Amino acid sequence: MPGNPSVKLLIWSGHQRLKIIKFCLIHGTDMSVREAAQDDISLLDASVVGAEKHFLPAYFDVHGCAPQMICARIQRFNHPCQQLSILMRPEPLFPLYTPMHSLAGVGPKLQELIARVADGENVVDLMWVLPTGIVDRRARPQIIHAVPGKIATITVRVDDHIKPHSSRLPYKIRVSDDTAAMILVFFNGREDYLRKVLPEGETRIISGLVEDYQGVAQMTHPDHVLTEDELADMPLVEPTYPLTTGLTSKVMLKAVRGAVAKAPELSEWLDPAWLDRHGWASWRTALLAAHAPEEETDLLATAPVRMRLAYDELLANQLALAMMRAHMRRQSGRAFEGTGKIKKKITAALPYNLTGSQEVAVAEIERDLVSDQRMLRMLQGDVGSGKTVVALLAMAHAVEAGAQAAIMAPTEILARQHLATIEPLAKAAGLKVALLTGRDKGEGREAILAGLASGEIHMVIGTHALFQEGVEFKDLGFAVIDEQHRFGVHQRLALGAKGKGVDVLVMTATPIPRTLTLTAYGDMDVSRLTEKPAGRKPVKTAAIPLGRMEEVIEAVRREIARRGQIYWVCPLVEESEVIDAAAAEDRFADLKDVFGETVGLVHGRMKGPEKDAVMADFKSGKIKVLVATTVIEVGVDVAQANVMVIEHAERFGLAQLHQLRGRVGRGSEEGTCLLLYQGPLGETAKARIKILRETDDGFRIAEEDLRLRGAGELLGTKQSGLPQFRIADLEVHGELLAAARDDAALILHKDPELASARGKALRTLLYLFGRDEAVRYLKSG
Numbered sequence: 001m002p003g004n005p006s007v008k009l010l011i012w013s014g015h016q017r018l019k020i021i022k023f024c025l026i027h028g029t030d031m032s033v034r035e036a037a038q039d040d041i042s043l044l045d046a047s048v049v050g051a052e053k054h055f056l057p058a059y060f061d062v063h064g065c066a067p068q069m070i071c072a073r074i075q076r077f078n079h080p081c082q083q084l085s086i087l088m089r090p091e092p093l094f095p096l097y098t099p100m101h102s103l104a105g106v107g108p109k110l111q112e113l114i115a116r117v118a119d120g121e122n123v124v125d126l127m128w129v130l131p132t133g134i135v136d137r138r139a140r141p142q143i144i145h146a147v148p149g150k151i152a153t154i155t156v157r158v159d160d161h162i163k164p165h166s167s168r169l170p171y172k173i174r175v176s177d178d179t180a181a182m183i184l185v186f187f188n189g190r191e192d193y194l195r196k197v198l199p200e201g202e203t204r205i206i207s208g209l210v211e212d213y214q215g216v217a218q219m220t221h222p223d224h225v226l227t228e229d230e231l232a233d234m235p236l237v238e239p240t241y242p243l244t245t246g247l248t249s250k251v252m253l254k255a256v257r258g259a260v261a262k263a264p265e266l267s268e269w270l271d272p273a274w275l276d277r278h279g280w281a282s283w284r285t286a287l288l289a290a291h292a293p294e295e296e297t298d299l300l301a302t303a304p305v306r307m308r309l310a311y312d313e314l315l316a317n318q319l320a321l322a323m324m325r326a327h328m329r330r331q332s333g334r335a336f337e338g339t340g341k342i343k344k345k346i347t348a349a350l351p352y353n354l355t356g357s358q359e360v361a362v363a364e365i366e367r368d369l370v371s372d373q374r375m376l377r378m379l380q381g382d383v384g385s386g387k388t389v390v391a392l393l394a395m396a397h398a399v400e401a402g403a404q405a406a407i408m409a410p411t412e413i414l415a416r417q418h419l420a421t422i423e424p425l426a427k428a429a430g431l432k433v434a435l436l437t438g439r440d441k442g443e444g445r446e447a448i449l450a451g452l453a454s455g456e457i458h459m460v461i462g463t464h465a466l467f468q469e470g471v472e473f474k475d476l477g478f479a480v481i482d483e484q485h486r487f488g489v490h491q492r493l494a495l496g497a498k499g500k501g502v503d504v505l506v507m508t509a510t511p512i513p514r515t516l517t518l519t520a521y522g523d524m525d526v527s528r529l530t531e532k533p534a535g536r537k538p539v540k541t542a543a544i545p546l547g548r549m550e551e552v553i554e555a556v557r558r559e560i561a562r563r564g565q566i567y568w569v570c571p572l573v574e575e576s577e578v579i580d581a582a583a584a585e586d587r588f589a590d591l592k593d594v595f596g597e598t599v600g601l602v603h604g605r606m607k608g609p610e611k612d613a614v615m616a617d618f619k620s621g622k623i624k625v626l627v628a629t630t631v632i633e634v635g636v637d638v639a640q641a642n643v644m645v646i647e648h649a650e651r652f653g654l655a656q657l658h659q660l661r662g663r664v665g666r667g668s669e670e671g672t673c674l675l676l677y678q679g680p681l682g683e684t685a686k687a688r689i690k691i692l693r694e695t696d697d698g699f700r701i702a703e704e705d706l707r708l709r710g711a712g713e714l715l716g717t718k719q720s721g722l723p724q725f726r727i728a729d730l731e732v733h734g735e736l737l738a739a740a741r742d743d744a745a746l747i748l749h750k751d752p753e754l755a756s757a758r759g760k761a762l763r764t765l766l767y768l769f770g771r772d773e774a775v776r777y778l779k780s781g
Contacts (some may be wrong), residue, residue, distance in 0.1 A: 159176055260288060318741045336503075598624040
C-alpha cells in the first residue's frame with residue numbers, strides 16, 4: 001500500500017454489506033506501518049459478521065479526497081480481506097459528527113437553512129453557534145404597568161373574542177386584569193383553536209412583546225399562552241440565535257438544544273492550576289452554560305464560560321501548529337552549502353543596493369538553508385519592499401549547492417511579473433529560468449518538463465501547475481510560495497513533496513498582525529522586510545465622494561495629457577467573479593466613451609491570453625487607463641502608472657486598499673490614490689480612510705484592519721490560509737492566544753507523543769475542533 005497511490009479496500013459498513021471505499025492518495029509516504037495505538041479502530045476483523053457497529057461513522061479522510069489526512073496501515077490476517085487500522089475520532093465524539101438532520105425535528109430542508117448559520121452540516125457545528133441575545137420573561141407586571149417594547153408575562157382574564165369581518169383582518173381577543181384591558185392580535189388565526197386555548201371567562205398567563213396601539217396595550221401573537229398549572233414549564237429566560245431567511249427562532253432553539261444535549265462528558269485537557277486560577281468550569285459545563293445565559297453579561301466574549309471555550313479553541317489551534325512544526329523538524333532536511341559566487345553576480349546586476357532588512361532576511365534564510373533541518377519560514381514584506389529579490393537570492397543559494405528551486409504564485413499575472421523580475425538577474429548569473437502555467441501545452445510544455453527532469457532548468461516559476469501530476473524535478477531542494485494566504489496547506493505540502501527534504505519559504509505582501517501570525521502561521525519562523533527601496537516616495541491619498549465623478553474624470557484627462565497612466569479599480573460587489581466582472585465592464589464602457597481606445601479592461605474571468613495582451617498594451621503605454629477588478633491587487637508593476645482610482649472604496653478592507661495603493665508610485669515620480677466613496681460613510685469606513693491617509697506603514701494598517709474588521713474578513717474575502725474561529729475573538733482573546741501558545745509548547749516538551757492521561761484528553765480536543773490532521777504527526781515521523 002505505501003507504494004500504491006490508489007488502493008481499494010473492503011470496509012464492513014455495519015449494515016450487513018460490504019462497501020468499496022477508494023483511498024485516493026497523493027503520496028505513498030503518508031502511509032506508515034506501526035503498532036496499533038489505543039485510539040486505532042480495526043476494520044474487517046477476522047470475522048466479518050462480527051464487525052463492530054461503530055465502523056459506519058468512522059471518517060476515512062485522505063489526502064486528495066478530503067482535507068483531513070489520516071494515517072493508515074494494512075495488516076494481513078487469515079481472512080481473505082485485509083484489516084485497516086485508522087486513526088480516527090474518539091468514540092464519544094461520534095454523535096457530534098453526524099449530520100444535523102439526525103436531530104429531532106430537523107429534516108434535510110431545515111438542515112440546509114441551519115447549515116448556513118452554523119457554517120457546517122454536523123451536530124458539532126451547531127454546538128459552536130452561541131446565543132447572541134436573550135428573551136427575559138421574568139417581568140410579571142399588571143397590564144397598566146407593562147412597558148411598551150418590553151417582554152412581559154401577565155396574568156389576564158379572557159373577556160371576549162372579536163371575530164374579523166374579513167379574512168384579511170386580524171382576529172382579536174380582549175383580555176384584562178384589575179388594572180386595565182389589553183388586546184391580543186392574531187393574523188390568520190383559526191377561531192376554533194383560539195377559543196380552545198383562550199376560552200372566554202377563563203384566566204390565562206400570556207407572555208410576549210407589549211406594544212402600544214392608540215393608547216391601548218396590545219400583544220401580537222403571544223409567545224406563550226398558559227394555564228396557571230403550566231407556568232412552571234415555561235422557560236423564564238430563553239437564548240436567541242442568529243437566523244437566516246426561512247428559519248424561525250423556535251426551530252433554531254430546538255435544534256441547538258438537541259445538539260448541545262449530545263455533548264459528552266470528556267476528560268479534562270486543561271491544567272488544573274490554570275482552571276483554578278481562572279475559576280473555569282469543565283468543558284461540558286461551560287458549553288451548557290454558554291447556551292443557557294441568564295443575563296446580558298453572559299453573552300459577552302469576556303464571560304467566564306465563553307473564555308473557557310475560546311481558550312479550548314485557541315489551544316487546539318496552537319497545539320496543532322506546534323505539532324506540525326515538530327513534525328517538520330523531525331523530518332530530515334538538507335544542508336545547502338555554497339560559495340556565494342552566484343549570489344554576488346545577482347547582487348552586482350541589481351540596479352540598487354539591498355536595504356538593511358533585505359540583507360537581514362537573506363542572512364536568516366541562508367542560516368536555515370545551511371542547516372540539516374528542514375526550513376519553513378515566512379517572509380513578510382510590505383508592498384514594494386523587495387521580497388522577490390530576497391527569494392531569488394535564496395533560490396540561488398540552493399541552486400549553487402546543486403539543487404533546483406521553484407516559486408509558485410496564485411495567478412498567472414503574478415507568475416509572469418516574477419519572471420520579468422527574476423529572468424534578467426538570473427541570466428546575468430548564468431542560471432536558466434522557465435515559466436510553467438496551466439496554459440502551457442504541447443511541445444513547449446514538454447520541453448519545460450524535460451528540462452526540469454534533467455536538471456537543465458535551475459529555477460521554475462509557475463502557478464498551481466507546478467504540483468500537478470507529470471511535473472518531475474531532478475532535485476527540487478527549495479520551494480517559494482508567494483501570497484501564501486491564497487493557497488491551502490495541502491498545496492504547500494504537495495509542492496514540497498516534489499523533492500526530498502525540500503526547504504520552504506512562503507511570502508506575503510499583506511502584512512499580517514502578530515496575533516493572526518500566531519494563529520495561522522505559528523508553525524513558521526518569520527522574517528520581516530520593514531524598509532522600502534531608497535528614493536521611494538509616499539503616495540498622496542485623497543478621499544472624494546462619488547458625486548464629484550466629473551472632477552475625477554478631468555483629473556484623469558490631465559494625467560493622460562502629461563503621458564501618465566491610470567489604474568481604475570472597480571467596486572468589490574461581493575465574493576463573485578461574475579458580478580465583479582460585470583461592474584468592471586460597465587465602468588469600462590463608460591470610460592471608453594470618454595477616452596476611446598486608450599482604455600483597457602482586465603478581470604479574473606478573462607482568459608489568460610486576453611489578460612496578457614491587455615497587460616502588455618498597458619506596460620507599453622498603448623493603454624492609458626486600465627479598468628480592473630482586484631486581480632491587479634498584487635504582482636502588477638508598471639512604473640509609469642502613478643494614479644490609482646478605487647471606486648466605492650468603502651467596500652474594501654484596509655489591507656486591500658493598501659495593497660491596491662501600492663501599485664502606484666513605483667517609479668521616480670510621486671503617486672496619487674483617489675478613494676471614491678458613496679456617502680454618508682459609517683464610522684468604520686471613516687476610520688479606514690483616515691488611517692489610510694495618515695500612514696503607508698503596512699504593518700500598522702494591518703493591525704488597524706484587524707481591530708476594525710476582525711480576523712475573519714481581514715483580507716476582504718475568506719482566504720484558505722487563515723483560520724476561521726467559531727468562538728474565539730482575536731481582538732478580545734489576544735492574551736488567551738499567547739497563553740495557549742506557551743501551553744502548547746510546554747505540553748509537547750513534556751509529552752511529545754500525547755501519551756499521558758492529559759495528552760490523550762488533548763487528542764480528543766484536537767478532534768473536537770476539527771484538527772484531525774495534527775494527530776497523524778504524532779507517529780508519522
